[in-house]
Amino acid sequence: MSGDAPALSCPALMVAGGSSGDGKTAVTAALARHHRNLGRRVRVFKVGPDFLDPQIHQQASGEPVYQLDLWMGDEAHVQGLLYEAASQVDLILVEGAMGLFDGTPSAAVLAKRFALPVVVVLSAAAMAQTFGALALGLSRYDAELPLWGVVANRIASPTHEAMVAESIPAGVPYLGALPRWSDGGLPSRHLGLVQAEEVADLEGRLQGMAASLAGHALGQLPPSVAFTAPPQAQPWPGWLQGWRVAIAWDRAFRFVYAANVDLLRQMGAEVVWFSPVQDACLPPCDALYLPGGYPELCLAELAGNGAMLAAVRAHCAADKPVLAECGGMLYLLEQLRHHDGCSGALVGALPGRATMQKERVNLGMQQVALPEGVLRAHTFHHSALEMALEPLCQATPQRKTRVGEAVYRLGGVTASYLHLYFPSNPWAAARLLRPSLGP
Known part of the structure; x- marks a missing residue:
């Protein structure tokens, strides 16, 4: 792989949230399964060191899941993972960690560095018009963020959805609402989500979650991103050859x-x-x-x-x-x-x-x-x-x-x-x- 190699174009999307618990893991898994059902090959990445969300995403996409972290690895390493994925798949999905601007470096920093379009998933449970204020603040907090849109998650009823939609200020790209996924709830324990193999009827849940995206703006292919090759890397020495x-x-x-x-x-x-x-x-x-x-x-x-x-x-x-x-x-x-x-x-x-x-x-x-x-x-x-x-x-x-x-x-x-x-x-x-x- 060489920095002189041509850039590769691939649709890509970062799924971020306002906080942990807004539903970005479920939305990312639903997107992966939705596009896989349409015949597309999907590679999912997870921002940060999490082990549990990737298990769900691997089941949803049928592909291995890698972590993207600009501190744990480095920029060239992350760049190489994204470039390799762009050469192999039809869609790249990246799930953020915690809230969009949380962490050092945050998911927002990574999105800006690699020009990844961002959709912010916000749970609208237990709120109505306040949703618009949160969406406005996140959309304007960093003018350089490549924001694709905002999605209201866990909508309880048509009336709830109408109140949320009416609260969105002009200029905030609103992609619509998603219902409460009673058949897609992902259980958790002290370290995070329950491991994928322990989730009862995970396949059925994934299919149900994916079905919720049929005809939804979020289910469309996101914009394409140009991914460039990292600097020339020498082949790894065979330090563990025969081991x-x-x-x-x-x-x-x-x-x-x-x-x-x-x-x-x-x-x-x-x-x-x-x-x-x-x-x-x-x-x-x-x-x-x-x-x-x-x-x-x-x-x-x-x-x-x-x-x-x-x-x-x-x-x-x-x-x-x-x-x-x-x-x-x-x-x-x-x-x-x-x-x-x-x-x-x-x-x-x-x-x-x-x-x-x-x-x-x-x-x-x-x-x-x-x-x-x-x-x-x-x-x-x-x-x-x-x-x-x-x-x-x-x-x-x-x-x-x-x-x-x-x-x-x-x-x-x-x-x-x-x-x-x-x-x-x-x-x-x-x-x-x-x-x-x-x-």
Whole structure:
């Protein structure tokens, strides 16, 4: 891929909201399924580090979903993801994070940098004419924002819709209203939406949501955007050539960035998958990658799978490389206790225990300087850790009001609450999983 390559044109749309909970995930998924039903190939991206919304979008679009973040990755990386998508699909959808102008950098910053038309989804539930004031403020807050339109979501009745429509000031592009999707509600829990595979009748919900867009202005193809190629990138060295990386993947462990897996393969690794919940043994491998997820929801099954616990314990005892992130780290502890009082003995490769909390413990972007190099990451957890080890190092939060996460190392195990984003430093990621690469 070269910066000298011709620009590619592709219809694209960013779906943003006034706040979390306005319904932008459901609208993005509905759009993806609507256009897929029309025979179009759709690629969906998610602004920020979220793992759960992308699961819904992958089901809706039938395509892998990638995160776009100008801090966690960098501009050239984001540019490359968009350019590659423009070469492969008929429509690019980008779901924002939180509110349109929230975060550093925000969804609005990304939309302006890549000239992505923006539709702002605002929940009109429990309001009427105030909707117009919100729409006006968002449309004029940043004159450089490429606003395509505003949509009123969760309209209760024709009368409600009329009051909302009458409140829209002249000059605000209003695309119309969407009803309450009683058949498309997406359930949530403490880390966000429920995982896609756990949503009852997700296919039926997606089809119902998509049907709501038939004949709606929002269901039309958005404007085309010219995407330019990033600067010339050299092919990745085969740092992981001949190296087999086993990644945990099941109901308990599913928080894996697609870009991380792609990068491992680009560096030559053979990626294999296994289930700590169901499998009796590890696949033959050189390194383990234990990502985050919901181990607390599968605690009895994880603790009861003695054969797998023994296999992982033996891998760790042999000082073979292990990268354990958040839920993956909890799995390596001696014990995990749910806030309801239930507990389970787990791998025991790390001398510590954790207890689930009813409130969030930490959240936000972080940067960590490991011996292997500096990596960027995200943390979001509801567990409190008691660890007998001294930290290898402490991450630095993007926002000073947050707490930096500790990183622990014992033998070949590197563990923390951080969800590392490998493209932020491929060489460091390769060394974590293959320490013999050296300094």
